[in-house]
Amino acid sequence: MDRKNPIVIVGGGLGGLSTALALAHHGYTIRVLEGAPEFGAIGFGIQFGPNVFHALDRLGISAAVLETADSPPNVMMFDALNGHEVTRVPTGATFRERFKYPYIIIHRIDLHNVLLDACRREPLITLVPDAMVARFEDGPNGVTAMTEDGRSFRGALLIGADGIRSRVRAQLLADGEPRPNGFMGFRTIVPMREVIADVQRDIVALWAGPGFHIVHYPLRHGTLFNIVAVFRRSAHSERGDTPAYRAELEGVYRNAHPTMKALLAMLDLGRRQAIGDRDPIRHWHKGRVVLLGDAAHPTLQSLAQGACMAIEDGPCLADCIDGAGGDFEAAFRRFESARSVRTARVTLESRAVWDVYHADGIARDVYRQMLGERSEADTFRCLAWLYDGFRLADGVTGQPMRLPA
Numbered sequence: 001m002d003r004k005n006p007i008v009i010v011g012g013g014l015g016g017l018s019t020a021l022a023l024a025h026h027g028y029t030i031r032v033l034e035g036a037p038e039f040g041a042i043g044f045g046i047q048f049g050p051n052v053f054h055a056l057d058r059l060g061i062s063a064a065v066l067e068t069a070d071s072p073p074n075v076m077m078f079d080a081l082n083g084h085e086v087t088r089v090p091t092g093a094t095f096r097e098r099f100k101y102p103y104i105i106i107h108r109i110d111l112h113n114v115l116l117d118a119c120r121r122e123p124l125i126t127l128v129p130d131a132m133v134a135r136f137e138d139g140p141n142g143v144t145a146m147t148e149d150g151r152s153f154r155g156a157l158l159i160g161a162d163g164i165r166s167r168v169r170a171q172l173l174a175d176g177e178p179r180p181n182g183f184m185g186f187r188t189i190v191p192m193r194e195v196i197a198d199v200q201r202d203i204v205a206l207w208a209g210p211g212f213h214i215v216h217y218p219l220r221h222g223t224l225f226n227i228v229a230v231f232r233r234s235a236h237s238e239r240g241d242t243p244a245y246r247a248e249l250e251g252v253y254r255n256a257h258p259t260m261k262a263l264l265a266m267l268d269l270g271r272r273q274a275i276g277d278r279d280p281i282r283h284w285h286k287g288r289v290v291l292l293g294d295a296a297h298p299t300l301q302s303l304a305q306g307a308c309m310a311i312e313d314g315p316c317l318a319d320c321i322d323g324a325g326g327d328f329e330a331a332f333r334r335f336e337s338a339r340s341v342r343t344a345r346v347t348l349e350s351r352a353v354w355d356v357y358h359a360d361g362i363a364r365d366v367y368r369q370m371l372g373e374r375s376e377a378d379t380f381r382c383l384a385w386l387y388d389g390f391r392l393a394d395g396v397t398g399q400p401m402r403l404p405a
Contacts, residue, residue, distance in 0.1 A: 015293030080209030
């Protein structure tokens with residue numbers, strides 16, 4: 001495959017940019033099509049386990065990410081009804097000694113900007129904003145992406161990195177909408193000085209209750225406070241009806257600990273998001289088109305791994321393409337073989353953990369007891385499959401890439 005014939009990536013998010021950077025490091029010409037008027041992230045805080053650094057190191061951006069990220073001393077789970085600690089993952093010195101890298105929290109915008117800056121320094125990458133891809137045509141000699149405004153972008157391959165509601169996936173697989181799980185979420189960031197709740201402000205905290213939870217943690221070196229409130233939807237309020245949202249939240253959280261209610265009072269209720277995923281599948285490609293990230297394997301937030309799986313995909317897919325000698329079908333099959341079970345396990349374990357967080361009745365008591373009995377060593381063993389990262393079968397992944405000059 002001619003490296004000067006562009007590889008087209010649909011979607012300029014974390015997965016798309018990671019893949020662009022990885023492919024450029026292998027010498028391929030890349031064109032990234034982003035539907036928004038300009039490249040940039042919207043969003044709030046994001047958590048990453050140490051496995052993300054296996055990919056970030058390959059991309060040459062770990063140091064830049066660490067400059068803007070924070071590393072909390074603990075990830076803690078509290079009972080949302082009585083406020084008692086259920087369990088914790090100590091993420092300090094012993095964690096770093098075991099997993100070689102830190103656990104980090106970072107503003108999504110800051111991480112996105114690190115990736116954007118790296119891509120803009122790479123002459124092989126062209127970033128095309130305001131290019132909303134409507135469909136593609138796959139032919140024997142190349143693939144063409146067509147945008148809503150009538151433009152066409154032709155390349156050797158097309159990579160769909162356009163999220164959980166991927167248009168590329170819709171055309172490629174025609175497998176319907178994502179799978180909703182009946183929960184809704186609100187996200188808010190406030191200045192740390194405006195935090196009114198009596199909470200630890202340097203940790204990642206999860207307050208778990210029957211049918212609801214709240215997560216909070218600091219951002220940007222303690223200057224901001226990120227809050228995520230999630231609940232099983234019981235009413236059918238109209239979109240944008242903020243008073244109805246507030247009433248619904250107050251009803252769901254009526255038996256919650258006072259700290260939870262103080263956190264709820266800080267929420268911006270202007271926008272809420274339905275939560276869901278998709279059932280795992282083995283194959284994410286047809287012809288010259290392949291999916292990655294949330295377009296291929298979206299997951300619930302329980303393990304805080306959705307974005308990390310997308311970033312891991314990038315160097316892996318780049319390695320597979322580079323090692324296939326122009327046989328893109330073989331490259332895509334190898335990519336699926338390397339990633340499908342790992343990402344499926346993230347999806348399925350995230351569902352199981354989600355049920356643990358929101359359990360009620362005696363199941364709740366059982367889960368609390370089980371979690372409370374875990375030692376630090378037990379916890380690290382449970383996380384090893386995930387946080388130790390992964391390698392391709394022949395050991396290619398994990399080796400440094402060519403870094404930009």
